[in-house]
Every structure is written in C-alpha cells, then in structure tokens.
Amino acid sequence: MDSPLLQVTDLTMRFGGLTAVNALSFEARRGEITSVIGPNGAGKTTVFNCITGFYRPTSGGIALTHPDGAVFQLQTLPGHRIARRARVARTFQNIRLFAGMTVLENLLVAQHNALMPNVASGLLAVFGLGGHGAAEVIAIDRARGWLDRINLLPRADDPAGALPYGDQRRLEIARAMCTAPVLLCLDEPAAGLNPRESDALAELLKTIQADGCSVLLIEHDMGVVMRISDHIVVLDHGQRISDGDPAHVRADPNVIAAYLGEGDEDDPDVPLAAASDGPLAAAS
Amino acid sequence: MNPILKDAGISALVALGLFGPMIGLKTEASATGLFLVPRPLALAAAVAAVFFGRLVLLTWRGRRPGRYRANRGLSEALKRSGRFLTPVLLAFAVVLPFISGRYGIDLGILVLTYVMLGWGLNIVVGLAGLLDLGYVAFYAVGAYSFALLSQTFGLGFWTCLPLAGLFAATWGVMLGFPVLRLRGDYLAIVTLAFGEIIRIVLLNATSITGGPNGIAGIPRPTLFGLQFSAAGGPDTFSGFFGLEYSPTQRVAFLYYVILGLALLTNWVTLRLRRVALGRAWEALREDEIACRSLGINVTVTKLTAFAIGAAFGGFAGAFFATRNAFISPESFTFIESAIVLAIVVLGGLGSQLGTALAAIVMIGGFEVFRDLAEYRMLLFGTALVLIMILRPRGLVSGRTPSVALGRRREISAELVAEGRG
Incomplete structure (x- = not known):
C-alpha cells in the first residue's frame, strides 16, 4: 500500500x-x-x-x-x-548561497512562497497590508530555529559569503529545509x-x-x-x-x-x- | 627584465603604433597636391612621454600598496556620513524654492526628475540586476500617455498620473515577457532596441502622436483644482489665496510635485527591499539558479521588477510632459537612457543615497559648468573616468541587510553580486 x-x-x-x-x-x-x-x-x-x-x-x-x-x-x-x-528541495555541488545577503536573509528568501503567495500580496506588503508582517515573524522564527540547529545563530547577521566553507555547506542545507x-x-x-x-x-x-x-x-x-x-x-x-x-x-x-x-x-x-x-x- | 620597465616599454610600443600615423605624419597642401611631412621629433616626444609617464605611474603605485585599503576607509566614511547627509539633503530640497531664484528651482526640477528616474531604474538594475538600456521607453510611454489622454479626453494631470504609470507598467510587462529569458548582454541589447523602437514609432505614427512636431498645449497640474495662471479669478492659486501672481509660484509648485514623486519612489523602493518581493529581486541578482531551486518563479519576479521600475519611469514621464507642456520624440533618445543608467552605476548599484548624489553631480554639475561651453563634455568624461577608477563600485557601494536579528551591519561590496541579467 x-x-x-x-x-x-x-x-x-x-x-x-x-x-x-x-x-x-x-x-x-x-x-x-x-x-x-x-x-x-x-x-x-x-x-x-x-x-x-x-x-x-x-x-x-x-x-x-x-x-x-x-x-x-x-x-x-x-x-x-x-x-x-x-x-523537492536541493543543494548544489558548488555552493550557491546568496553571498551578498546575510545568513538570515538567505533563510527568508527560501520561505518566499510562504511570505508572498502571489504578486498581489507581495505588492500589498509594501503598504503593510496582506499579513506580511505576521508571516515574516513566523518565517524569522523558523529561520532562527534552523540557525540554532546548525549552530550559526551568532552569525545570523553576517553575509553568507563571509562564512567558512563548512558553515556555508550547512547553511545551504538549512536554506533548502526552510522550504519545508x-x-x-x-x-x-x-x-x-x-x-x-x-x-x-x-x-x-x-x-x-x-x-x-x-x-x-x-x-x-x-x-x-x-x-x-x-x-x-x-x-x-x-x-x-x-x-x-x-x-x-x-x-x-x-x-x-x-x-x-x-x-x-x-x-x-x-x-x-x-x-x-x-x-x-x-x-x- | 624589470617588470615595470617591460610594462612601460610595451606601453611605449603601443603608443608608437597609435601615434605613428596620427602624430608622426602630417599632410601639407601644395600647388601640386597633398604630400606627407614626417615628424620624427614630435613622435619621439609623444612616445617618450608615454614611456616615462607609465614608468612614474607604476613606480608610484608600487610604492603605495595601501591605496585600496585607504579607499575602503573613504567608502565607509561616506556611508557613515550618509546618516546625516540624508536629512541635510532632504531639508535643503524642501527649502530650496524659498532660498533660490527661478533658475535654481528649474535646475532643482531637472535634477529631481533624474533622481526619480535613477531611483526607478535602480529597482531594475540595482535590485533585480537586470541591465536595462531602454529605460527611456517607459519615460516616453508615460509622457505620451498623459499628453494623448489630456488631448483626447481632456483629463487633468492628477487623473492621468496613475494611468501613465499603469500604461508604462503594462509596456514593461509586454516587453518583459519575451525578453526576460535573455541574459546579460543580450538583455541589454534588446532593451536598447526597444527604447529606439518606441521612439521611432512615436516619430512615425504621425496621425496619433504628431510625429516630429510633437504634442503641444499639455495642461499644467492644478493644486486641488486651483490653477496657476495670471487670470486672478477665485479658481486660480493667486486669486484664492489673495496673493499677487508670479510665474515662480507655478514653478515652485512643479518643484514640490516632482519632489513628492521622487520621495514616493524612494519610499516604495525602501519598503520593497524590506518585504519578500524585494528580497527575491536581490536574491535573483545574487543567484538565479538557487532562486529557482527554492521555488521562486523567476519570470514573474523579474517581470514585477520590470513593471514597477517602468511605472516610476511612466510617472516621471507624465511629470516631464506637464512641466514642459510640450513633448516630442526628440526628448526620448538613447542618451537619456544612458544618462540615467550612468547615474545608477555611478551612485552604486542598489544605493538610494548614491543615486541621488550621482544625479546631483551629473545633472547639476553639467549645468553649473555651462560657461565652459564645449569643454564641459571633456570635464564630464574625465570626472566619470576618475570616479570609476577611484570607486569602481559607485559612490556608495555595499549593501544594508533588509532584516537582522541584532544590529544591521553593512555588507561589503566585494561580496555583493552585480547581476548578469
């Protein structure tokens, strides 16, 4: 079955x-x-x-x-x-993080579809409408949880490109996992x-x-x-x-x-x- | 061999090749026709100047390894100064009509128009990393939308402003759909072509747009229905407030309209950067393939950037039409796109303050040096080259994170991608 x-x-x-x-x-x-x-x-x-x-x-x-x-x-x-x-989420053989964005931002981009189900809601968010604020609080919590799991919480606000290689690997996995x-x-x-x-x-x-x-x-x-x-x-x-x-x-x-x-x-x-x-x- | 000597020698050889025909030979007219006069001394002097100039430059550079670090210090100083520079600039912009004459306000309007265009294009180029060389097309669509709507249906500026933005955004989407599958240079070329197509259509669709004669008599904006005219009735600004009419009132009002529009562009951009849509744009600039693997619809995301950037171009176009009361395709040539793009790149991709500063330097500076006549192009070119040598990532490089658990720390420009379309 x-x-x-x-x-x-x-x-x-x-x-x-x-x-x-x-x-x-x-x-x-x-x-x-x-x-x-x-x-x-x-x-x-x-x-x-x-x-x-x-x-x-x-x-x-x-x-x-x-x-x-x-x-x-x-x-x-x-x-x-x-x-x-x-x-289905994936990582890449040669790491593909968003190097110029912070560790936290990388994990938030991964939750893009939860934050912005469609273009209209994305535009409403500019004016603080459509529940974007609440969704972002949840998304940040989720990201925080993953950062805690991969021991990168203290580096949440550092650019991803500045992390050591091993941390970048784990961050890429966490980012993939943030898509649920x-x-x-x-x-x-x-x-x-x-x-x-x-x-x-x-x-x-x-x-x-x-x-x-x-x-x-x-x-x-x-x-x-x-x-x-x-x-x-x-x-x-x-x-x-x-x-x-x-x-x-x-x-x-x-x-x-x-x-x-x-x-x-x-x-x-x-x-x-x-x-x-x-x-x-x-x-x- | 000493690498510095070798480098200087190669430079001298290149100079010899270039200057050989240009300086080494001179044509002189005589009764029987032209004949060539060789000028070995002048040629030798030019080549020697290149050789020793290169030698001095390389030695000097070799002695100063700390140059780039010093440069980064400058960058940080500029960024720190941004915190008080922004309110100072803003305050200056607000009081300008009271402390300046007609010329100053006109110049302010011009600069602010480019600031707004720069901020609008910054969404496309700076945030989403899509190289758009045809931004002027949306400026033209906005201007012509307003002009034609007012001519045909007698609509006023404030009704047409959102419509102009809407039309420009629609054109942005229409251009975007076929084009956004292209990347980098190809995208740049197609957008460039699009800008030219729009201009040529405007030039040739004589029955609708008036062709090269343009459209005249475009209505001026009103302040809640109050007109700015010398008539002096109760429905005019001067009549209603019991002031004496002066043409400066209208110019000052136009100034505040474009200031408001520019600040609206800025506010929307800053808000967009903080929400999912703007973050997706920046992620797209960083790595498109990774975006796709995270379930972001790349096409839709690029289209929104194109459409929103175009909408602001359309707003600026409508303002341009109402300010000049006359538009013709001549105002929307490629050079406009190039200037706006130069403003964005010089300012630093994605930086709002940098774009404003670059617009002030480029447009304001160009006007201030009007007395230098033809030399100002030379000065202008030199300034651009200097900025690109000293600050290759623009005046204000680096990136502020859109969200942080602790304190937001600037991200150095070396890590931030520029986007490849």
Whole structure:
C-alpha cells in the first residue's frame, strides 16, 4: 500500500550524442536516506538535475508521491513548481548561497512562497497590508530555529559569503529545509569537509530524517554514505549497476569492478570494507 | 627584465603604433597636391612621454600598496556620513524654492526628475540586476500617455498620473515577457532596441502622436483644482489665496510635485527591499539558479521588477510632459537612457543615497559648468573616468541587510553580486 516517495522509471537523458543517463530506474522510499553513488561522470548529478527540473529528461518518468497521496510527474513540471508544489528541495555541488545577503536573509528568501503567495500580496506588503508582517515573524522564527540547529545563530547577521566553507555547506542545507520539503536532494554535501565536519553533517542528516523528511544524497565520502544510508543506488556510465542496503552494495562485485576498474577479474572479491581508506573513500 | 620597465616599454610600443600615423605624419597642401611631412621629433616626444609617464605611474603605485585599503576607509566614511547627509539633503530640497531664484528651482526640477528616474531604474538594475538600456521607453510611454489622454479626453494631470504609470507598467510587462529569458548582454541589447523602437514609432505614427512636431498645449497640474495662471479669478492659486501672481509660484509648485514623486519612489523602493518581493529581486541578482531551486518563479519576479521600475519611469514621464507642456520624440533618445543608467552605476548599484548624489553631480554639475561651453563634455568624461577608477563600485557601494536579528551591519561590496541579467 505504501507507495515509494520517488519512483524513477526508465529515465534517459541525452546531450546530443552523449547519453548521460540510460534507462535508469530506481526508487526512494519514504522516510529513508537514499544515496546515489558512482565514479565521476557516472551521471549522478544529471539524475539530480532531472529530478529537480533543471533538465528536461529525454524520456522516462519521475513520479513523486506525497504522504497525502498526491502524485507529481516531475519530468513535466518547471523547476520552481517542483520546489514549490512537489516540495523537492536541493543543494548544489558548488555552493550557491546568496553571498551578498546575510545568513538570515538567505533563510527568508527560501520561505518566499510562504511570505508572498502571489504578486498581489507581495505588492500589498509594501503598504503593510496582506499579513506580511505576521508571516515574516513566523518565517524569522523558523529561520532562527534552523540557525540554532546548525549552530550559526551568532552569525545570523553576517553575509553568507563571509562564512567558512563548512558553515556555508550547512547553511545551504538549512536554506533548502526552510522550504519545508518532503524530499531533500543533496549534491555532495560532504565535499571539502574535514572528518569532524563530515561527522556533524551525518548527524544533521540523521536529525532531518528523524523529522520525517526523506533524503536523496549524492556523495563520494563513503564513510558518510555507508554510515547513514538506508538504501544505496550505484551508477556507472548512466546505468544502475547495483541497488540495495549498504552491506549488499559493499559486497557487490559489480560495484568493486566499477570503482577499481575492469582489470580486477583475478581478485573479484576484494571487500570494500577492507579498502575503507582505499578508492571509495579517496574518491571524495 | 624589470617588470615595470617591460610594462612601460610595451606601453611605449603601443603608443608608437597609435601615434605613428596620427602624430608622426602630417599632410601639407601644395600647388601640386597633398604630400606627407614626417615628424620624427614630435613622435619621439609623444612616445617618450608615454614611456616615462607609465614608468612614474607604476613606480608610484608600487610604492603605495595601501591605496585600496585607504579607499575602503573613504567608502565607509561616506556611508557613515550618509546618516546625516540624508536629512541635510532632504531639508535643503524642501527649502530650496524659498532660498533660490527661478533658475535654481528649474535646475532643482531637472535634477529631481533624474533622481526619480535613477531611483526607478535602480529597482531594475540595482535590485533585480537586470541591465536595462531602454529605460527611456517607459519615460516616453508615460509622457505620451498623459499628453494623448489630456488631448483626447481632456483629463487633468492628477487623473492621468496613475494611468501613465499603469500604461508604462503594462509596456514593461509586454516587453518583459519575451525578453526576460535573455541574459546579460543580450538583455541589454534588446532593451536598447526597444527604447529606439518606441521612439521611432512615436516619430512615425504621425496621425496619433504628431510625429516630429510633437504634442503641444499639455495642461499644467492644478493644486486641488486651483490653477496657476495670471487670470486672478477665485479658481486660480493667486486669486484664492489673495496673493499677487508670479510665474515662480507655478514653478515652485512643479518643484514640490516632482519632489513628492521622487520621495514616493524612494519610499516604495525602501519598503520593497524590506518585504519578500524585494528580497527575491536581490536574491535573483545574487543567484538565479538557487532562486529557482527554492521555488521562486523567476519570470514573474523579474517581470514585477520590470513593471514597477517602468511605472516610476511612466510617472516621471507624465511629470516631464506637464512641466514642459510640450513633448516630442526628440526628448526620448538613447542618451537619456544612458544618462540615467550612468547615474545608477555611478551612485552604486542598489544605493538610494548614491543615486541621488550621482544625479546631483551629473545633472547639476553639467549645468553649473555651462560657461565652459564645449569643454564641459571633456570635464564630464574625465570626472566619470576618475570616479570609476577611484570607486569602481559607485559612490556608495555595499549593501544594508533588509532584516537582522541584532544590529544591521553593512555588507561589503566585494561580496555583493552585480547581476548578469
């Protein structure tokens, strides 16, 4: 009865002659952290861009089912509708904060649609009408709550561009969460973080999951992926080569071959766990 | 080789290439025709001047590494002074008609018109980061809306003012829909073309707009129905208040009208910056893709910026028409768009005080140096180049946050994006 939150069916994305994603199918279940991993150039970010409406897929379907049963065909929606109506939020591989705006302002822009449901209400707000003031009090409270959670409350009035790298990563996640999503898509959130910051990030993602938001994660840091994922999808050359829980993926010979190269046939049983500081961890 | 010597040598070579034909050769007329006279000494002097000038400049700059820091100090000083400069400027603007003659008030009207246009364009360029080179089109739409409405239906200024803004905003949306999918340079070129199209249509639609003859006899604004005329009846300003008629009364009234309109523009802009719509514009200027990922409808948000900016251009246009009582397409050439854009950029993108200061410097300064005749263009150009060298982000750069948990702290201009359309 419980339909998957996100169901990707036969997703294909071609750029001219290049097939970045080829007939990919997978699902992400409600309340789980689903990771998409694979070597560089495997098509992970392309899948993300299709899900979040930045690319229109060449063919295939992406269905998102809300807890209330409403179904959204994401491949037909423009990007801003996916964020607003289907409530899919995302972060970017290279951080895209509003650098010249303060930390607090970044979180308020994320609540734009709650503050301004339509243009008329946005214009009324200029004259102090339409309940903008009350909505802003709520929005600031929500932002304050998130800043508290990511330990950035003391820096709320600093420009986002002046924050250290790790703080910017967490702020981008908080900003995405301020849109009240049902699915949070994170594109390499641990890239460039030191081990302590990666641990804090893993904890943050766990609390987000505990709050009921499902997470779709692209990540190269296998320490983080193996620790927090409920379900892992492995891509290589735009195709799914493995799918299952961390233990299953870790032992899958296809995955090992993809990461170590095809020349490993002599020794196909190299367990990933043994190589925990090896190729998978080093890939980040 | 010493990099400074090398740089100076390259400069000298470039100078040689440029000056070779321009200074090194001179044509002289003789009975048999033109012949060339080489001038090696003059050429050598010019090249040497460039070489040593560059050498001195680079050495001097190399000795002063703290220059840019000093510059930031200046920027902060200017910003701090803004706190008392604003009320001083405002007070001066209010009392100007009482302390100045006819010429001063006329100049004030001119400056305030550009201040208002600058503030209107600042919404589009400064806040939303959309480079609009055809802003004068909306100014023209406003002016012609009022002129035609008053000619055709006999409507007065105050009725037509909101209509002029509405028409301009409509044109803003109509231009915006196809154009806003373009970015950066492409947007700039299309808006530039739009400005020219409007002017050429006004020029050629002779049956409606009078073409190059323009429209004359546009009514003057009234003060709650009181006219400013020499007739002296009870429905005139001088007659009603029992004053002696003087044409200065009308000019002073026009001055206060444009002051009020400009302050309205300023107030609306400041309010907009503090609400969701204005924040979305600034976010759009910072990063359009991130905006999309947060569920902001980028097209609608850009359109509102275009429409609101255009509406203020339309208000200013209606005022321009009523002040001059005559309009023709000649008043709406590209140079007007360029001046308004220059005011916004010189003032510092997004800064209200900076825009006002730049308008005073550019328009007021231009008038003050009228006696210098043709040299004032030279002076003007030099001033612009100097400002851009010393303050590349405009007179008042940096950005004040729209909301804060604690104290609002200025955000340095280096972090703030300029927008790429």
